[in-house]
Amino acid sequence: MSTAHADPLPTALHTAAAVREMDRRSIEEHGIPGYTLMTRAGEASVAALLAHWPLATRISVVCGGGNNAGDGYVIARLLRASGRSVRVGTLAHPGRLAGDAAQAWRDAVAAGVSVATFEAAQLDDAHVIVDALLGTGLERAVTGDWAAAIDAVNAAHARGVAVLAVDIPSGLHADSGAVLGTAVTADLTVSFIGLKLGLFVGDGPGHSGAVVFADLGAPAAVRAAAPVAAERYTGADRGVLLAPRPRAAHKGDHGHVLVVGGDSGYAGAARMTGEAAARVGAGLVSVATRAAHAGAIAAARPELMIRGIEAPDELDPLLARASVLALGPGLGQHAWGRALFEYACGVAQPLVLDADALNLLAQTPRRRTDWVLTPHPGEAARLLGTTTAAIQADRLGSARALVARYGGVAVLKGAGSVVAQADAPPALILAGNPGMGSGGMGDVLTGTIAGLLAQGLAPAAAARLGAWLHATAGDLAAADGGQRGLLATDLLPHLRRLANP
């Protein structure tokens, strides 16, 4: 049972309602007093604060009017007891506090903590500001004095004052990660009982800073029963999914990816897809593309088998040997691409669809259970008949809607890729960086996922691991030489290394 130390960050992410239910069950069914939970929240916050800023001696706590404030009063009392100079500035009259929060305030005052109406000047000489204004009880956009207080905290933060957010940065919606009016930008967020989804989606990552988790001793049975809104995926199953190969293995054991794409002028897209599939371990890779491209691609990467095709039925000899199709890189939406798309959608093998194959699918919707769609937000908007802004406003919901409409698995690319499937919570991949917004990155992702499918991974596992390998390779490549100028093929050597855990 944990109390004042940080627990390993869980992968399960929850809505505020699910966490409130965990609070309730811990209190009502397991007899843990709410004030005990609040005290443990305070202890965990103080432990995290002192671990991050051991030399801090002047702390300003900004309190609101609910239990988040209650946590703040516990923190203030504990920090004062540890000999530090603490002041509390409150936005709500403490007399309005109720229940555990009122008890926390009384205990803080009895312990000599000074509490005054919040004024920005209180932050001037603080080493650390503790944001205990609003937590999961945020109900509406923050305005007036509360917004001014958040802006004052952010101004101090901009001057270099450290900020710890209690449970969730104030002003950030615990489920959507949306900023309601204005929100605290924290260096560190200490989240309790259940990790809030909003810390990892929308504007959450930009406001939460480092996230520390404390389960407050909530019973494991309570936490295990809580509905999971999404799972953070960190490649933990990579060692199992990409196990070392037996000595007797040969290239026929590791599948055969058939890339279909590369209309005139887009030979590179097909090549990068094929090369990525090979670099994550596909045994054989063929590329069906315009005949004019065959020489260039083969010269660039002789391991790829190139077949120039004009009519779709010329795919048949390649389909006889392929185990997976990667359809769409550089495919175009002209007669050639359309004919290949129609033909390929009917094959027996599982497929990864990207780029123009997705645009063509949006025009002629159909479903399969064994394909992986890899849209960026714009392609997702076309697939769902909505706007890119709507997709971005609810990335989890959009990814789930793609699966509901088209079947299979959907990888919604972008900051924090979402991998959705029909019968499990969406996976969130938090690796990756803005340097990956360059041409060809999507082709490399398509090939990565196809290469994993070819090696026998199920569509959802291939999509999750593929998206993680791709994003992590992008981070490694960016660490090598910077994000600006990061090219898709820079990922390839890193993909190979990551594919050999």
Ligand SMILES: NC(=O)C1=CN([C@@H]2O[C@H](COP(=O)(O)OP(=O)(O)OC[C@H]3O[C@@H](n4cnc5c(N)ncnc54)[C@H](O)[C@@H]3O)[C@@H](O)[C@H]2O)[C@H](O)CC1
């Ligand atoms: N046993 C428990 O439940 C524990 C809870 N923990 C902490 O409690 C908060 C959630 O507390 P709650 O009282 O539900 O809500 P808040 O403290 O976030 O604030 C609600 C409070 O603020 C008012 N309010 C809401 N929106 C606004 C706004 N935009 N402007 C002004 N005021 C607003 C609302 O009316 C209420 O009065 C949770 O995050 C944890 O920090 C403990 O950690 C564990 C035990």
Ligand SMILES: [K+]
């Ligand atoms: K807060």
